[in-house]
Amino acid sequence: YLPSLQFLNLKAPTPSHNKKKFLGLSYSPPQPNKMNILPLNFAGKEVDDLSRLIDGDILTQQQCTEKNIQHKASEYMILHLACHGKADSLNGNESFLVLSEENSNSPRIVYAHNFYSSSLNNDLVVLSACESALGQAFTGEGIIGLTRAFFYSGARSVLSTLWQVS
Numbered sequence: 001y002l003p004s005l006q007f008l009n010l011k012a013p014t015p016s017h018n019k020k021k022f023l024g025l026s027y028s029p030p031q032p033n034k035m036n037i038l039p040l041n042f043a044g045k046e047v048d049d050l051s052r053l054i055d056g057d058i059l060t061q062q063q064c065t066e067k068n069i070q071h072k073a074s075e076y077m078i079l080h081l082a083c084h085g086k087a088d089s090l091n092g093n094e095s096f097l098v099l100s101e102e103n104s105n106s107p108r109i110v111y112a113h114n115f116y117s118s119s120l121n122n123d124l125v126v127l128s129a130c131e132s133a134l135g136q137a138f139t140g141e142g143i144i145g146l147t148r149a150f151f152y153s154g155a156r157s158v159l160s161t162l163w164q165v166s
Contacts, residue, residue, distance in 0.1 A: 022056025023076040024048070027064035027083040027100050029107040037098055037107050043082040046128060050080055062105045069099075070118055077123040079155075085129025085146065092136030092144030097129055112149040121154035133160035 024047025028040040044060050051058045056076070059068055064083065073079045084098035084107075093113040101108040112135070127133075127146055135145020142148070147160045 019077045020057065020075055022051060022054040022078045022080065023073055024051050024056060024058045024080040024082070025064040025069065025099075026058070026060045026081075027098065027107075028061070029084070029098065030105055033107050035098075035107050035109075037084055040082065040084065043128075046082045047080055054078065062100045062103070064100045065102050066099055066108070066110045066114060067102055069115075069120075073118075073120045073122060074154075078126070079120065079122045079124070080126040080128065082128040085127065085132045087131035087134030087145055089134065089136055092138070092148070095131075095135050095145040095149075097127075097132075097146065112144075112146045115146075115149040115153050118153035120150070123156050125150045125155040125158045127158065127160040128165060129161070130164045131161065133162045 026040075026043035026047045028043045029035070029037040031039055047058045047060065050056065056078070059072070069079075081097065086096055088094040088096075093111065095112045096109045098107050099110050100106070127150070132146045133143070135143045135148070138144050147158045150158045
């Protein structure tokens with residue numbers, strides 16, 4: 001994904017200084033759940049292994065919430081999210097991640113547009129979620145979706161995927 005020059009000029013990220021290295025968040029929906037979303041058996045292991053390699057912190061299951069991303073992620077250079085995701089090619093801002101409901105372990109859909117008001121300013125955001133690089137192709141602007149939302153929130157780089165993650 002390469003954002004348009006107009007977008008890059010609008011949202012130049014600020015440098016990160018004195019930040020912790022790594023925050024990994026993972027969410028695997030419990031079974032059964034109200035949305036019939038399958039579990040991600042290795043999402044927790046993914047962020048746990050990375051946190052040991054990079055010397056970081058993790059938030060899993062009911063700690064993997066939009067609120068925790070909004071309030072804690074900006075303290076870290078690298079933000080890694082391991083969860084379900086889905087792109088919307090008709091309305092990119094409706095692309096979403098599945099995180100935990102606040103004060104619960106139930107799944108909650110968090111749309112791309114929810115991250116536009118964030119001020120994360122991470123050096124790297126990793127979206128380890130299905131189709132996290134896809135969205136709505138918008139002439140002159142590129143792809144509208146999760147990747148753009150995290151760039152807009154101040155991320156200097158975003159690593160995302162075009163495919164289903166299994």
